[in-house]
Amino acid sequence: MIFNRLAVAAALCAAGSTAFIAPKNAGQVSFSHRVSSPLSAATLETAAVSCGRSLSRCPLGKCCHSFMSHGDTNNNDTLEPTSTRQTETEEVAKPEVMRPPIDYVWNDVAGQLKEAFGYSDAEIESYSNEVEGSKDNLMQIYKALQMARGFENACNQQYMQGKIRGFMHLDNGQESIPALVDYAIKNGDKKYSYYREHTHAIASGVDPGEVMAELFMKETGSCKGAGGSMHIFDKSAYFQGGWALVSEQLPYAGGAAKSILLDRALGISDDENYEKQDVAPPADDDRISVVFVGEGGAQNGRTAELLNSAAKDNLPLLLLVIDNGRAINTYTGDVATNGDVYQQGKHYGVPGLKVDGHDAADVAKGGKAVIDYIRSGKGPAILQVHTYRFNGHSPADPEHERGRKDEKAWARSDQDPIKKFEDKYTANGVFTEDELKAAKKEILAEVKAAVKFADESPMPPVELAKELEYPDAPDTDYNQRPAPTYADAVNKRTISDEQMATVTAHIDALREKAKAGDISIGDAINLAIHEEMLRDPATTIHAEDLQAGSSYDIPKLTQQTYGQIRAADEIIDEGHFIGKALGEGMNGYRPIVELMNTNFGIFGMAELSSAGNTYATTGGQFDMPMTIVGAGGTAPNQSLGAEHSQPFHAYVMGIPGLKICTAASPDAAYGITKSMIRDNGPCFLFAPVKMMKEAKGVLDLDVCAPLNKAALLHEASADSVANGNAVTVLTYLHGVKEAQLVTEEITDEGFDIDLIELRSLKPLDMDTIRTSLERTNKVVILDESTQSGGVGATVSARINEELFDLLDAPVKRLCMDDAPVPYASTMEVGVVKRGSDLVQAVFEI
Numbered sequence: 001m002i003f004n005r006l007a008v009a010a011a012l013c014a015a016g017s018t019a020f021i022a023p024k025n026a027g028q029v030s031f032s033h034r035v036s037s038p039l040s041a042a043t044l045e046t047a048a049v050s051c052g053r054s055l056s057r058c059p060l061g062k063c064c065h066s067f068m069s070h071g072d073t074n075n076n077d078t079l080e081p082t083s084t085r086q087t088e089t090e091e092v093a094k095p096e097v098m099r100p101p102i103d104y105v106w107n108d109v110a111g112q113l114k115e116a117f118g119y120s121d122a123e124i125e126s127y128s129n130e131v132e133g134s135k136d137n138l139m140q141i142y143k144a145l146q147m148a149r150g151f152e153n154a155c156n157q158q159y160m161q162g163k164i165r166g167f168m169h170l171d172n173g174q175e176s177i178p179a180l181v182d183y184a185i186k187n188g189d190k191k192y193s194y195y196r197e198h199t200h201a202i203a204s205g206v207d208p209g210e211v212m213a214e215l216f217m218k219e220t221g222s223c224k225g226a227g228g229s230m231h232i233f234d235k236s237a238y239f240q241g242g243w244a245l246v247s248e249q250l251p252y253a254g255g256a257a258k259s260i261l262l263d264r265a266l267g268i269s270d271d272e273n274y275e276k277q278d279v280a281p282p283a284d285d286d287r288i289s290v291v292f293v294g295e296g297g298a299q300n301g302r303t304a305e306l307l308n309s310a311a312k313d314n315l316p317l318l319l320l321v322i323d324n325g326r327a328i329n330t331y332t333g334d335v336a337t338n339g340d341v342y343q344q345g346k347h348y349g350v351p352g353l354k355v356d357g358h359d360a361a362d363v364a365k366g367g368k369a370v371i372d373y374i375r376s377g378k379g380p381a382i383l384q385v386h387t388y389r390f391n392g393h394s395p396a397d398p399e400h401e402r403g404r405k406d407e408k409a410w411a412r413s414d415q416d417p418i419k420k421f422e423d424k425y426t427a428n429g430v431f432t433e434d435e436l437k438a439a440k441k442e443i444l445a446e447v448k449a450a451v452k453f454a455d456e457s458p459m460p461p462v463e464l465a466k467e468l469e470y471p472d473a474p475d476t477d478y479n480q481r482p483a484p485t486y487a488d489a490v491n492k493r494t495i496s497d498e499q500m501a502t503v504t505a506h507i508d509a510l511r512e513k514a515k516a517g518d519i520s521i522g523d524a525i526n527l528a529i530h531e532e533m534l535r536d537p538a539t540t541i542h543a544e545d546l547q548a549g550s551s552y553d554i555p556k557l558t559q560q561t562y563g564q565i566r567a568a569d570e571i572i573d574e575g576h577f578i579g580k581a582l583g584e585g586m587n588g589y590r591p592i593v594e595l596m597n598t599n600f601g602i603f604g605m606a607e608l609s610s611a612g613n614t615y616a617t618t619g620g621q622f623d624m625p626m627t628i629v630g631a632g633g634t635a636p637n638q639s640l641g642a643e644h645s646q647p648f649h650a651y652v653m654g655i656p657g658l659k660i661c662t663a664a665s666p667d668a669a670y671g672i673t674k675s676m677i678r679d680n681g682p683c684f685l686f687a688p689v690k691m692m693k694e695a696k697g698v699l700d701l702d703v704c705a706p707l708n709k710a711a712l713l714h715e716a717s718a719d720s721v722a723n724g725n726a727v728t729v730l731t732y733l734h735g736v737k738e739a740q741l742v743t744e745e746i747t748d749e750g751f752d753i754d755l756i757e758l759r760s761l762k763p764l765d766m767d768t769i770r771t772s773l774e775r776t777n778k779v780v781i782l783d784e785s786t787q788s789g790g791v792g793a794t795v796s797a798r799i800n801e802e803l804f805d806l807l808d809a810p811v812k813r814l815c816m817d818d819a820p821v822p823y824a825s826t827m828e829v830g831v832v833k834r835g836s837d838l839v840q841a842v843f844e845i
């Protein structure tokens with residue numbers, strides 16, 4: 001007896017069996033399908049009949065759905081109840097495809113809209129009528145489908161001709177998604193896509209010529225040729241990527257969604273230059289943030305974090321899951337148990353809808369209903385679109401996807417959303433074939449024009465790369481930056497008199513301490529943050545344990561003053577909240593991220609590196625104001641253990657676009673924090689973990705410090721220079737204290753040092769180093785990082801490359817061993833260099 005999979009599923013469903021497991025070879029192309037079941041073939045057939053409906057037509061029946069989830073995403077070629085595996089086998093028919101279609105009809109979608117989203121029958125009907133009853137809307141969908149297909153086909157041709165290079169991911173077969181975007185997503189909505197985003201960009205209103213020119217690496221491209229296929233951005237269309245690390249875009253979209261709430265709460269909005277102005281968003285502001293993710297990418301933990309954050313803050317956010325069942329060569333079901341991502345929101349109270357990408361009209365109807373749910377302020381939602389991708393992952397990737405050839409061939413003939421649309425709407429007489437042909441012709445002419453535009457455009461000049469390094473030049477004087485004109489007005493309407501009185505008293509007390517020379521590094525940063533948050537209400541702050549002031553009082557009193565919307569307590573994943581800060585930074589806000597200990601930023605490496613890349617990758621369209629601040633470096637004799645003593649400042653040195661400073665005194669910390677908050681790029685301030693509360697000093701109040709200058713803390717005497725007994729000492733973080741503690745010991749012996757604090761690790765202040773070396777001709781680096789890949793290694797290399805003629809001796813590095821910092825103080829001295837090592841080195845050199 002022959003069964004098909006659906007009948008088997010229905011049978012098992014009717015028999016109440018839902019416990020299936022994915023066999024080891026799930027997903028492999030095996031045309032010898034077996035079923036192991038305690039049920040006889042006859043029972044199965046009977047059960048299928050008694051279930052009364054084909055699985056693909058089952059609207060929301062739980063057991064059917066649970067099977068669909070397994071059968072679909074795990075691609076179980078063998079269906080085995082756990083308990084009876086390998087007890088009884090029967091040959092079943094070869095399925096036509098490995099990944100079965102879902103073949104939803106509108107009723108399947110309507111049922112979900114009713115159950116999960118609370119829509120009434122009448123409302124659901126109106127969503128249907130809006131599409132089915134409007135020739136214009138249907139034509140809009142059709143043209144969007146054709147544009148997506150035509151554009152990607154042109155890309156493929158141009159790639160084969162060598163005009164497009166690198167990684168390029170095509171979207172053929174998944175055109176229902178750009179059609180939905182074209183139909184239901186508005187210009188002001190924030191759009192965050194991934195590397196397979198050409199069609200999403202165009203459907204969002206990005207000019208196809210500019211997208212094609214970007215792929216052709218031309219200056220007229222959407223990002224001036226700096227981004228490429230995987231990095232399409234367009235400020236005017238609010239198309240905000242184009243991100244190439246799978247799933248990284250998820251928290252960014254969360255931050256963008258939060259920026260919509262911030263606009264509303266503060267009563268500010270974008271002017272025609274996308275700068276914030278003192279004009280509240282309109283009363284009917286219904287913007288949302290949309291994040292596109294593959295079903296493979298959706299398995300990343302960022303999804304859970306985003307759902308949590310979106311639910312907690314009731315963010316206007318759509319998680320749009322493009323479920324083609326494949327992640328490069330891998331069947332997602334082979335690696336993931338929850339292929340039905342649309343159900344993942346249940347834990348957070350976030351509803352989800354699954355639609356069949358084969359039917360573009362149904363995707364548009366169902367998708368619009370979900371989008372309107374979010375627009376109405378009810379909160380975030382998930383839309384999962386079941387699709388087939390007609391091409392391989394990327395032409396640059398090997399085409400050894402298991403079973404893909406067969407699946408692609410089948411899907412092209414059986415699951416093509418364009419064919420389905422044409423068949424359906426010519427058969428029911430809505431369109432004539434000629435009407436559709438004319439529309440297609442019009443679109444293909446647009447695509448042709450896009451290729452011509454790209455082809456004829458110039459390449460970007462070589463200098464552009466350097467120009468795009470930082471949005472603000474390294475020598476920017478931040479004291480000259482005007483404050484937003486709306487600051488007082490916004491403060492007045494968002495901070496109560498009582499809150500203002502409290503924070504003013506707090507600020508006054510800190511300023512008194514500062515004048516008395518009694519302020520700590522932590523308090524100095526806290527003071528700078530309050531002054532800047534009052535000066536510019538677009539400044540926000542994110543931290544763990546924020547309400548309590550985190551570990552060193554850096555965010556103290558921020559939430560109590562500016563509210564949760566601007567001062568957010570965060571879950572314990574630095575990647576999540578650095579990512580949200582990035583999304584805010586792209587949308588006119590100036591986020592500060594406080595890291596209790598900068599080592600925890602290790603969790604945010606992806607987000608940090610993308611923050612560094614953004615300005616350049618977007619061709620200078622998007623500034624990325626973001627200040628990351630925290631305690632770091634070593635803490636000799638404090639036994640913090642290895643993981644709290646890592647040189648994270650060295651880990652991030654290679655991130656382009658990131659300005660990195662250190663501050664070993666309250667004054668430096670204060671002035672640098674103020675400047676970083678005003679800078680339009682990402683900046684990272686490291687303060688010495690052991691000195692956060694201990695170091696006290698006077699502040700140069702109201703003054704912003706440069707972000708590209710080292711500080712000469714002690715100058716070697718003229719005598720020592722004349723006698724050749726002067727040495728330049730370069731150090732930072734706790735090394736500053738170590739050096740200061742031994743300076744007298746060094747001078748007592750007739751030697752002296754130019755003690756230079758490297759306050760800017762990147763860019764490095766080579767001028768100050770040069771001036772000192774012109775006097776001393778010798779240099780020791782007391783380094784707070786490891787021998788391999790450390791800051792000292794970079795500084796030493798640059799001195800050798802640029803100032804070699806000034807050296808009388810090789811550069812001497814005193815760096816941490818390439819070993820984890822041990823807990824026991826007896827061992828720690830062997831790994832972390834201190835003042836005594838410096839004394840020795842000065843004498844030796």
Ligand SMILES: Cc1ncc(C[n+]2csc(CCOP(=O)(O)OP(=O)(O)O)c2C)c(N)n1
Nearest residue numbers: 196244245246294295296297298326327328
């Ligand atoms: C962090 C990261 N890891 C791995 C990759 C390589 N990679 C690119 S796409 C991809 C599969 C993603 O599949 P899915 O999310 O389902 O999206 P699809 O490509 O099918 O649209 C992988 C592993 C990457 N770009 N980023």
